Amino acid sequence: MDPDLSPLDEYLDEGGLDGYLVDADSSESTQRYLSGFDAPDPFVTLYTPETTALLVSALEYGRANRQSRADDVSRLADYDYRSLAGEHGPRAAKARVVAAWLDDRGVDSVATPERFPLGPADRLRERGVSVAPETEDVVTEVRARKTDEEIEHVRAAQRANEAAMDAAADLLREAEVVEAGGAKGGAGNERDGAGESDAGDRALAVDGDVLTSERVREEIEVTLLRHGCALDETIVACGSDAADPHDRGSGPLRPDEPIIVDIFPRSKETKYHADMTRTFVKGEPTDTIREWFDLTHEALVAAVDAIEPGVTGAAVHDIVCDVYEDAGLPTLRSDPKSETGFIHSTGHGVGLDVHELPRLSPDGDELQPGHVVTVEPGLYDPEVGGVRIEDLVVVTEDGSENLTNQPIELQI
Numbered sequence: 001m002d003p004d005l006s007p008l009d010e011y012l013d014e015g016g017l018d019g020y021l022v023d024a025d026s027s028e029s030t031q032r033y034l035s036g037f038d039a040p041d042p043f044v045t046l047y048t049p050e051t052t053a054l055l056v057s058a059l060e061y062g063r064a065n066r067q068s069r070a071d072d073v074s075r076l077a078d079y080d081y082r083s084l085a086g087e088h089g090p091r092a093a094k095a096r097v098v099a100a101w102l103d104d105r106g107v108d109s110v111a112t113p114e115r116f117p118l119g120p121a122d123r124l125r126e127r128g129v130s131v132a133p134e135t136e137d138v139v140t141e142v143r144a145r146k147t148d149e150e151i152e153h154v155r156a157a158q159r160a161n162e163a164a165m166d167a168a169a170d171l172l173r174e175a176e177v178v179e180a181g182g183a184k185g186g187a188g189n190e191r192d193g194a195g196e197s198d199a200g201d202r203a204l205a206v207d208g209d210v211l212t213s214e215r216v217r218e219e220i221e222v223t224l225l226r227h228g229c230a231l232d233e234t235i236v237a238c239g240s241d242a243a244d245p246h247d248r249g250s251g252p253l254r255p256d257e258p259i260i261v262d263i264f265p266r267s268k269e270t271k272y273h274a275d276m277t278r279t280f281v282k283g284e285p286t287d288t289i290r291e292w293f294d295l296t297h298e299a300l301v302a303a304v305d306a307i308e309p310g311v312t313g314a315a316v317h318d319i320v321c322d323v324y325e326d327a328g329l330p331t332l333r334s335d336p337k338s339e340t341g342f343i344h345s346t347g348h349g350v351g352l353d354v355h356e357l358p359r360l361s362p363d364g365d366e367l368q369p370g371h372v373v374t375v376e377p378g379l380y381d382p383e384v385g386g387v388r389i390e391d392l393v394v395v396t397e398d399g400s401e402n403l404t405n406q407p408i409e410l411q412i
Contacts, residue, residue, distance in 0.1 A: 001036065001069070001149045003142060009049040011138045012111065019048040020134070021110040023098075023120050029352035030113050030139050032271060036069030044098055045070070046107065055101050074101060095123035102129060113139070137357065144349050144357040145370035150272065151394055154350060154372050155403050157267045157274035158392055160227035162406045165278060167223040168216050168236070168261050172282050172412050175204035175211045177255045203252040204282055213238065213249035216261070224265045235262035235277075242279075242386035245344055245378065255283035258385040264354045273354040275374050276404055277390035280412045291327075292379045292387040293410045299323040299377035300389050300408075303346060303360070307373070307393055307400040313364015317346040320377045329379060333362070340381040347374040350392060371395040372403070 008020060022045045024031040026038045035045040035054055043064075044055040053072040056064045064073045079100050084093035098120070102110070109130035112121065121131045146154070179201055204211040213236040220234055237249030239257040253259055262277040279293060299320040306319050321333045321342065330341035345361035350372050358364060358371050367373070371394070378388030391404040 001147055003033070003147055004145070005047070005142060007142055008047065008138050011134070011136065012049065015111065015132070017109045017111050017130075017132065018107040019046050019102075019105075019110050020139070021046055021102075021112050021116070021131070023112075023117060026271075028113075029143070029356070032352055033139070033143050037064055037067060038271065039064070044101075046102065046105065046110070048105070048107065051105075053101075053105060055098065072105075091119065092123065095120065095127055099124060099127035099129055140357050143351060145368055146351060146372055146394070147370070150351065151370070151372065153267060153270040153272035154274060154392070154394070156270070157229055157265060157272050158276065158403050160224055160229040160267070161263050161265055161274040161276050162404070163227050164220045164223040164229075164263050164265065165261065165276060165406055167219045168263075169278070169280065169412060171206060171211065171216055171219055172204070172253075172259070172280055175206050175253070175282055177202055177283060178205040178210075179203075202255055204255060210252045212252050213241075214251075216253070220261075220263055224263075228269060229265040229267050229274075231263070231265040234264065235260060237386070239385050240382050243340075243380045243382040243384070245380060245386070245388065253282070256281065256285065258285070258289050258387055260386055260388050262388065262390065266354070271352055273350050273352070274403075275350050275354060275376075275390060275392055276406060277376055277378075277388045278406065278408065279387045279389060279410065281410055282412055285410060286384070288384050289387060290410065292384070293389075295323060295327050295329070296377050296379060296387050296389050297408060300375055300391060303375045303377065304391060304393055304400065304402055307367060307375070307395060309369055309395060309397065310366055312366050313347075313358050313360040313373075314362055315364075316360045316367075316375070317362060317364060320346045323377075324379070341379060342377065343380055344376075344378070347376055347390075349373055367395045369395050369397045 022031045025042050026032040034047050039060050046053045051071045054064050054070040055074050058075050058077050061075045079097040081097050084096050111134040114133045124131050216236045235248050237247045238253045238259045241247045241249045242258050242260040259280045264275040266273045302319050303316050321331045324331050324342045325334050330338040347360035349356040349358050376390035380386040394401050
């Protein structure tokens with residue numbers, strides 16, 4: 001991957017800064033992006049318009065030379081770290097090493113990510129290095145415009161995501177409707193259903209066992225692992241749980257109630273994310289849920305159709321609000337204090353982070369080729385449940401491409 005970092009070059013030049021410094025492990029996405037290196041322990045990356053340099057432990061030195069995108073890799077040992085640590089302690093020793101390493105590269109002043117660790121920043125200042133936090137989102141905006149290679153990484157993660165969604169849907173198709181007490185695991189696990197559901201004490205069961213949110217999540221996670229992806233958590237929320245957009249869901253799944261399945265995995269190899277949501281009903285949806293699903297599908301299609309270079313994220317968000325408000329449903333645009341209806345933004349960028357720039361929201365800026373965004377309209381009410389549908393879209397030079405091939409179906 002060879003990203004266009006010219007906006008960062010301009011930022012450094014305008015600020016009279018020599019370089020951009022990151023001190024973190026590769027789970028910090030800017031570190032991973034600038035270094036091209038995956039390591040579990042913190043290391044230091046220096047970017048200048050002329051070069052990218054890494055300072056790593058001896059343990060990571062060989063791999064950093066082979067795998068990173070750095071032009072120059074140094075070891076802590078090259079600067080006598082062990083002796084310095086014995087004399088001054090590990091923290092002060094590392095500051096001395098980093099300061100000397102920067103000095104060797106003619107760097108006296110650096111910008112850092114806004115959340116650069118305070119201790120190392122202060123210790124570098126004590127060694128005469130000027131350290132200033134970068135607060136204009138320059139690097140995150142650069143990261144938002146994906147290269148062709150990055151788009152393929154996201155596409156591959158979305159294919160794995162679709163396999164996981166298929167696995168979840170297959171479990172729901174296989175499930176039978178049973179009396180909650182008549183299946184293993186059913187007794188004592190009932191929870192209140194959504195207001196319009198007549199599921200009563202019925203539940204879904206597979207092979208005689210009550211089908212739970214936890215069981216579906218397990219199937220999702222196993223499927224993702226088989227496709228080279230993983231995730232820390234996912235959403236399988238039924239009935240009233242689905243009325244909270246970020247409720248992970250728990251307990252038995254019930255017939256005739258909406259079940260929101262939102263999966264956002266990360267590739268174990270490339271570290272790029274995907275994101276997708278579907279809403280299912282096993283049985284007969286209420287009239288309200290069916291109406292909400294149709295409106296949400298309409299809003300999704302309208303928003304995706306509008307995405308192209310130059311359109312703002314705010315304009316795309318307004319399109320979704322228009323669909324819902326025209327149907328007489330509340331949104332945060334029509335009522336900023338509403339607790340029901342459309343109560344979140346339309347979408348967000350996806351890449352090394354599952355939530356990054358750009359935003360499809362009231363403050364969303366212009367979309368540009370290479371932006372990868374979710375489009376995820378939804379409606380929520382604890383008395384009814386929730387509905388959300390989410391696709392993943394890349395902005396192209398002349399429009400957009402939907403990276404999601406998953407069918408959209410309510411009744412399953």
